[in-house]
Amino acid sequence: MTQHDTMISIRNVGKRFGPVVAVEDACFDIRRGEFFSILGASGSGKTTLLRILAGFEAATSGAVFIDGAQMDAVPPHQRPVNMVFQNYAIFPHLNVRDNIGFGLRKLKLDRAERQKRIGAMLDLIKLPGFGDRHADQLSGGQRQRVALARALILRPKVLLLDEPLGALDKQLREQMQIELRALQRSVGITFVLVTHDQEEALTLSDRIAVMADGRVLQVDTPAGLYERPCSRRVAGFVGNMNFLPARVLSQAGGATSIDIPGCGTTCSIATKRLEHCSSDISLAIRPERITLHRSRPAAPAIAVAGVLRDRMYLGERTHFQIELEPGGATVAVSSSTMKAEALGTIGPGAQVWLSWPEDALIPLGNE
Numbered sequence: 001m002t003q004h005d006t007m008i009s010i011r012n013v014g015k016r017f018g019p020v021v022a023v024e025d026a027c028f029d030i031r032r033g034e035f036f037s038i039l040g041a042s043g044s045g046k047t048t049l050l051r052i053l054a055g056f057e058a059a060t061s062g063a064v065f066i067d068g069a070q071m072d073a074v075p076p077h078q079r080p081v082n083m084v085f086q087n088y089a090i091f092p093h094l095n096v097r098d099n100i101g102f103g104l105r106k107l108k109l110d111r112a113e114r115q116k117r118i119g120a121m122l123d124l125i126k127l128p129g130f131g132d133r134h135a136d137q138l139s140g141g142q143r144q145r146v147a148l149a150r151a152l153i154l155r156p157k158v159l160l161l162d163e164p165l166g167a168l169d170k171q172l173r174e175q176m177q178i179e180l181r182a183l184q185r186s187v188g189i190t191f192v193l194v195t196h197d198q199e200e201a202l203t204l205s206d207r208i209a210v211m212a213d214g215r216v217l218q219v220d221t222p223a224g225l226y227e228r229p230c231s232r233r234v235a236g237f238v239g240n241m242n243f244l245p246a247r248v249l250s251q252a253g254g255a256t257s258i259d260i261p262g263c264g265t266t267c268s269i270a271t272k273r274l275e276h277c278s279s280d281i282s283l284a285i286r287p288e289r290i291t292l293h294r295s296r297p298a299a300p301a302i303a304v305a306g307v308l309r310d311r312m313y314l315g316e317r318t319h320f321q322i323e324l325e326p327g328g329a330t331v332a333v334s335s336s337t338m339k340a341e342a343l344g345t346i347g348p349g350a351q352v353w354l355s356w357p358e359d360a361l362i363p364l365g366n367e
C-alpha cells in the first residue's frame with residue numbers, strides 16, 4: 001500500500017487504565033475512502049481505540065497518524081475527524097437546521113453559504129423540508145440522520161461512528177445500514193464504524209478489524225474473515241461455524257493426512273494450508289458447506305453417518321442438527337429450503353449422511 005492510499009495509520013497503539021489493558025499493540029492501516037469497521041464483543045476495546053483516534057483519549061504507547069500527520073500532540077478539535085455517538089447527541093432545544101449548522105458557526109461563513117450547506121445536508125439525509133422541526137418531533141432514525149449530517153457538514157477527512165445504530169430497532173437498523181453505506185459512497189469520506197454486530201460489520205464494510213480482549217485478531221475483507229478466518233476465535237465470532245477436533249497423522253507429497261475422530265474418518269489437506277498450525281488443530285466447516293443425504297453418497301471422499309436431531313424451518317433456509325455416530329458430536333447443517341424439501345419429510349431420529357468438499361475444511365490452530 002502506498003502512503004497515498006493510507007488515511008489512518010495505527011502503529012503499536014496500547015492503552016491502559018490502571019491495571020486494565022483496554023487496547024494492546026494495535027497495528028493496522030485504514031485506507032482513504034474506506035468503510036472500515038472495528039468489530040468485537042462488549043469490553044473488547046473498540047470505543048477506547050476510536051477515542052484515541054478522535055483524541056479524547058491519549059494512548060499509553062504507540063502512535064496514530066491521520067493523513068500522514070502524527071496526531072499525538074493534536075487536540076480533538078484540531079484533528080480532521082468527527083465523531084457520531086450511539087445516543088444521538090443532538091440538541092433537543094434546537095430545530096433540525098440549527099442542529100445541523102451548529103459546527104459551522106466557528107467557520108465564520110456568511111449566512112447564504114451556511115444555508116446552502118445546510119440545505120445540501122438535508123437533501124443528503126433525505127429530510128428536505130424538516131429544517132424547522134424540533135429534535136423532539138423526530139423519530140429515532142431521523143435523529144440519528146441529523147447527528148450524521150451535523151458531523152458531515154464540517155467535511156472531516158474521517159468520520160468516526162461508535163455503535164451509531166445500536167439504539168434502533170432491527171428493521172430501522174437494517175434500513176439505516178443501507179442508507180449509511182449509500183451516504184458513505186456519495187460523500188467519499190473515510191468511515192470508521194465500531195460495532196458488536198457482526199452482520200452489520202459484514203454488510204457495511206470494505207474491511208473489518210476483529211477485536212477481542214484489547215487485541216486485534218484479524219484485519220480483512222468481509223469475505224476474507226468469513227472464508228479464511230485466522231483463528232478459532234475469529235471463526236467462532238463471524239457467522240456460524242462447526243469445529244471438528246482433528247489430529248495430524250502424516251505428511252507426504254504436499255498433502256497432510258488428518259484424522260477426524262468425531263467423524264470416524266480421515267481426510268487429506270494441502271500441507272501449505274496448515275502452515276500456521278501446530279499438530280493440535282481443529283477443522284472448521286461452515287454449516288452451508290455441508291450437504292445432507294438420506295443414503296450414503298457415492299462420489300465424495302468424505303461421507304459421515306449421523307442421526308437427525310432437529311430441523312428448523314427459517315423460510316429461505318432450513319437448519320438441521322445432526323449427531324455424528326462415532327463421536328456423538330453435534331454438527332449444524334444449513335441448506336436451502338428447496339434442497340431440504342427434496343430430501344422429503346425426514347424428522348428427528350432419521351438416519352442421514354453428510355458430505356463436504358475438501359476445500360470446505362478450514363484448518364485452525366486451537367490457541
Ligand SMILES: Nc1ncnc2c1ncn2[C@@H]1O[C@H](COP(=O)(O)OP(=O)(O)O)[C@@H](O)[C@H]1O
Pocket residue numbers: 017020021022040041042043044045046047048049
Ligand atoms: N475510563 C476508563 N477507566 C477504566 N477502565 C476503562 C475506561 N474506559 C474503558 N475501560 C475498560 O477498558 C476495556 C475496554 O473498554 P471499551 O473500549 O469501552 O470496550 P468496547 O467499546 O469494545 O465495549 C473494558 O474493560 C473497560 O472496562
Ligand SMILES: [Mg+2]
Pocket residue numbers: 046047048
Ligand atoms: Mg463501546
